[in-house]
Amino acid sequence: MSSSSVSDGILKLATQYSLYTGCVIFSFGVIGNVLNLLVFTQFKQFRTNRCAFYITIESISNLLYQFLTISLTILTSISGDDATGRFFIWCKFKNILAQICGLTTLYIICFSAVDQFFSTNHRFSLRQMCTLKLGRYFAFILICFVIIHSIALGSSFSVQPTLGCVLSNYVAVQYSTYFFYPVLIGVLPVVIASSFSILAYHNVRRIVRRQLPIVRRKLDKQITAMVLMRVIAFVFLLLPFITYRIYTINFPVSRSVPMTFAIGKLVQAILTSIYTINYVINFYLFIIFSSRFRRQAKVVLVKKCWQRWKYWCCSINNQIEPANIPETRNSQIESEENI
Incomplete structure (x- = not known):
């Protein structure tokens, strides 16, 4: 069997894998995030809860990301690839939208963890510091920053004949390699979310000593446990994809090396599907735990x-x-x- 036929088979496997996993993830993602929106907007105790507000924003961002991924899946099933390597505008738009949804979800998770730390803190001044109004301001500022940042970085993508849709600007490549992937969507959100969720969990263990209504204590314990489980899943689902992205930016594989290119596509499909679970899993985690x-x-x-x-x-x-x-x-x- 020739190497070209093997590489074609691997590419076909990657395409089929992306198609089937994309449809399954999209189905579960839409159902889970819609149910999340219903619960967190309709349940009375959640309407004035800041963490519930952040989870609502996360669910909206997740839904947008799901529709982006299903569009890529449909294109892949029709033409064999996601068409980003053939259309200049689609190459930029896909990366801009993916970054907007990705950054929003990542840092909203961080906001949830930080908010739970403050809302469960034994110091009254710290608990009073964070309000729903302040949370809305922070969310608005975050979304504005994410949109501006994503447009700036996403505009640096271009279509190369042999490499496809890749970062072509040297400054953007260096920025992505040394700051964007390892820090902005790697170490920074992982450290913030992990640290504050653990601190919030530590606060909750001492919450019985405070003079709080029993309904409030139960809600704080519930939200903190939910956020902690969300952060654990977030960390484990994020790290493999970030590592892979840093590698591919520095060592892009040309289509002229068919076997390596095909293996890279298969690895990309697998790691992308694992990463995409981040935009699906929150409702199911909450239900299970x-x-x-x-x-x-x-x-x-x-x-x-x-x-x-x-x-x-x-x-x-x-x-x-x-x-x-x-x-x-x-x-x-x-x-x-x-x-």
């Missing part, structure tokens, strides 16, 4: 969304219920939201 979140999700999805939808359908069919039934349901839901 937090029994309280499972009950809260049940209240929102079954007692709120399903009942509203059923009541709306009944209204369309002119099946009018007694006026006191919705009020009774609302009172029952409000009592269940204090679980």
Whole structure:
């Protein structure tokens, strides 16, 4: 068997792998992030919680990233590649949007960990320092920075005949090699998220000593545990991809070396799928590791969304219920939201 046929087979395997994993990840990602949005926006206790606000932003960013990845998957299934190596504008736009979603998600996770550290701190002044209004300001500043940064760096990508869509600017290559990948989306978010989530967990272990309402204590413990699990998954899913990206930027493989190029594409497909799980996993982590979140999700999805939808359908069919039934349901839901 010739090396060209082997390399073609590896490329086909990489394409098929990207197609199937892309569809599966997209399906789970859309479902999980939509459910996250429903729970964190509809459940009463989460509406004024800063960490829940950050998780909501993360879910929106994750959804955008999911639609980007599925578009790349569709292009790959149609033409054999994601078309970034053939279209100049698409090459830039894909990298800009991917960086916007990626940086937003990474640093919103950091914000969640930092916020939990402050909100569970034994010092009252530190707890009062962070407010929902301040959190919105920080989120706005972050998104503005991410957009500007992503446009600046993404514009440095160009299409090379043998290499495809790569960074062509020397300064951008050096910046990506020594700061962007190893620091900005590597060490910095990992250190911030890990450190503050561990500190928040340490704070929560002493939370019983403080004079706080029991509902607030339970919510702090729940959110801190959820953030800690999210950070652990985030670190393990991020590091392999970052290492690979640093390597490929410094040692791009030409299409003129078909075997090496094919193996690189397969490795890229595998590591990208692992990295993309970061944009899918949050809801499922919360459901698995937090029994309280499972009950809260049940209240929102079954007692709120399903009942509203059923009541709306009944209204369309002119099946009018007694006026006191919705009020009774609302009172029952409000009592269940204090679980």
